[in-house]
Amino acid sequence: MAGKVSRLLRTAAGSATLAWSTLLLAQPALPPGPITMVVGWPAGGPSDAVARLVSAQMSKALGQSIVIDNRAGAGGNIGTDVASRAKPDGSTIMLATVASHGLNSALYSRLNHDPIKDFAPIGLITTSPGVMLVPKDSPYRSVQDLIKKARAQPGQLNFGSGGVGSSQHLAGAVFRKLANVDVAHIPFKGTAPAMTDLMAGRVDFVITTGALPFIRSGKVRPLAVAAHQRLPALPDVPTFDEAGVKGFYTDSWYGLVAPANTPRPALEKLNAALNQALRDPELHRQFSEQGSLPVKPMGVDDYWTFVKKQMPIAAEQVRISGAKVD
Template identity: 45%
Template structure:
């Protein structure tokens, strides 16, 4: 048997390796070590649920471990500040949200990162409308019940959020303005801890994006959804418009890398994540959360985030949320 083909292949490989070395390109294929998804919120909320939903199938697609790292605090700002200091090599991903990457610039005078210049957008994942929820034992059974009670006792009732600037905070501020009532805002380090206190009765209400599991479990009672139409997952729950207080509020989620990430890494992650978003089981799990799948190219996500930064300027202003 001739050994010529093997010799030729070996010689070609050596030539290719030498060319890569001369051009400064790494011979190691991406990825060749574990990847971390940084979630700038405490465990248990919608952002954390989405990250954990994607971690295992992404690990299988890429052939390396993918772990979730929660760094909550200050409405997602602390974790995001930490993220932008990471190497832009594709081994630390951010589960970005509309709160951290669109609303926060208009809520914090000292943000610690540039929402456009410090990130390399990879892909938009999904969008989830906020849902008004109260404890299962709450005497309130409608949005009108809340508005009536709040007007009789201004400032008495509380609403929780994942932190200042989170979608729950802005939705609550929007609701106060739309209904003409006064509610007390109680910020947490994530929607998970806030939801736990709501279930325990330490809060009166919350306008959340990750509460469907608790609703199905009978722990929380949904009163209205802040979308233009009823959710497929909650067909019996009216929209805010139907319930008498017109309002739209939702949160979007996506994956980003630090600024100046290699284009080929962005493209690889975009391709794999788009594939995952097309898998029936993942689409069903997102639908069960009340989410609408997005997907698309990295350029589309980049343009979307820039438009969202501008759009949230007016949302924050109209909500009356104070700047920290």
């Protein structure tokens, strides 16, 4: 009897949440016309893929189109600066990442914005662990193969990234420290060109999120996942713990923010649209195919608490890497 009551209560709570989201979406809290989503990374990379997937579903929920505005450069800071100065009325939102709201505050000696004070929260989209990728013809069949070669020839192997201070750069730097190897860092202007050189065999490895489309292309091979457990989409790929590099975890997250002073009703409406999108089975499938993990929908305030808790974790990654940008 108690179990039946519990199920009924959960069902009622879920129905109430859905009804509240539907009510919020019906409110005229946003200005008419298209909404701009600023993405601080180039088209074709993991961040851009997440933005385009979620914006398509949110557009349906809102009944308004969401236009992606890629403003790449400076580790995402160019796009973040643009979004921080946008009109705070709900017509401009930004794809927030572990870089824009975590790594960059510790990495850069000076920023033109404050990631907390200059923004307002909307919600969490998804999280994604990094995957170590090598070219399809790479002689390295395991992480230990790569480590053995790197120790035998210090400084001869290299890893690519989307730029100095990018999540790929910091993941590679932390791996270098934990594995005790000397490998060179090659920064590119975005993840897409780094992956192009990896697939062409000009880079030895990249540790990146959004890896599954590249793996399915047949042009790269995965060696390990920087997560506490194996990815469901890559059941045969070991974690770094299993591969002998203990304690190597990356958890790149993606969310949405708006300029500071955006009215609360606008934030709530955008949050309701995001959470409605996250309940869509098709979006779950698409995220899984990108190598991302679905998350439980969060309210505006819970999301901001999450961001603030993640920032010192990101800062510690920067400290371990020793990376700094003037």
